[in-house]
Amino acid sequence: MPELPEVETVKETLKRYVLNQRIEKVIVRYPKMIENCDVVTFITQLSFQTILDVQRKGKFLIFICDRGYIISHLRMEGKYYYNSHTEDKHTHLIFVFHDHTTLAYHDVRKFGKFYYFDQTQKIEQLPPLNRLGKEPFELLDGSYLYQKIHLLKKPIKTLLLDQSILAGIGNIYADEICFASKISPFKSANQMTKKECNRMIEQAKKILTEAIQLGGSTVRSYQSEHGINGKFQTKLHVYGREGLPCDICQTNIIKTKLNQRGTHYCPHCQKGKKYVNRNNRSYR
Ligand SMILES: [Zn+2]
Incomplete structure (x- = not known):
């Protein structure tokens, strides 16, 4: 399971590719990965939002978008592919950006989790982040x-x-x-x-x-x-x-x-x- 340093590395790598990318479309193949809302809400809310920053708290990745937040936890085997992945049965979620590049989430064990929140709420006061102790x-x-x-x-x-x-x-x-x-x-x-x-x-x-x-x-x-x-x-x-x-x-x-x-x-x-x-x- 990735720990703080590995998630930090994923965060820094993602920042090189996804900052200022506008999400054109979200494809969810495994809806159970979306933890706090239904898949339609997840897809419609995220479409046409721009990723402004990627942050990390504990082992959680936080994509800061212009109107909301995506929280992602890789759990055991989760990993991202930027614009390089041939989709297979372990590809569960794909962000398609306006320049037609993609960010695909791949997870052999399917333990990874996604959350979506709009920005009316303070992210650090919401689960799962509000349950975390200090780093x-x-x-x-x-x-x-x-x-x-x-x-x-x-x-x-x-x-x-x-x-x-x-x-x-x-x-x-x-x-x-x-x-x-x-x-x-x-x-x-x-x-x-x-x-x-x-x-x-x-x-x-x-x-x-x-x-x-x-x-x-x-x-x-x-x-x-x-x-x-x-x-x-x-x-x-x-x-x-x-x-x-x-x-x-x-x-x-x-x-x-x-x-x-x-x-x-x-x-x-x-x-x-x-x-x-x-x-x-x-x-x-
Ligand atoms: Zn010793």
Whole structure:
């Protein structure tokens, strides 16, 4: 699933192609993707609007048009093709612009979502955006995180993935942020100190910034035939490195499950108090 840096990369790539494009026609092949209105409303409202900007909040893309907004979430496999796509069964939505170029949304898993809102409403006050917590970049230190989590008896990694607490972090970067902060992903949130929350936000910003910078090179080298999905190779220390030696201490990285999510950590660098859930099932 694309996380904040990948969606940022998609946003920057899209901006190169769709800014000031007037939508001539919208083709929707899979109406269930439209989350908050019927397909006829979506199509008629968007026709003849111009895309003025593309923004991002958490993992959501926001197309700012002259009279309304499109919100798009790529979920697992969603990607865009600008003017390069031969339509197939995974093409679910196509914007046709006045210059006859197209922006096609392709999604093998069909999990992606679209929303349309007119501009009488403030976008950040509407679902799904109003349910999002702050992004790490909006925070100076860990006090917001501490305030949100310090009463919760849940593993810290689970809360890092909760978009209503922090927006934009998914499974890969959650593991990486825990590792860089030297905090066990299983550590119960109510045992996190303010200092540890500071460290976590500092590392989150550092890791996401590095990934965005790396994604920037993807924007420059974007190849249209692969679709705009924001994927790029970033240097990972724990994610996907099960059984390989830790870059810091050489202990083998462990992979296990935490709330059904594959979780990677170094048992030496990330020591933490055991987390016990309600069923008394203990982790680590
Ligand atoms: Zn280690």
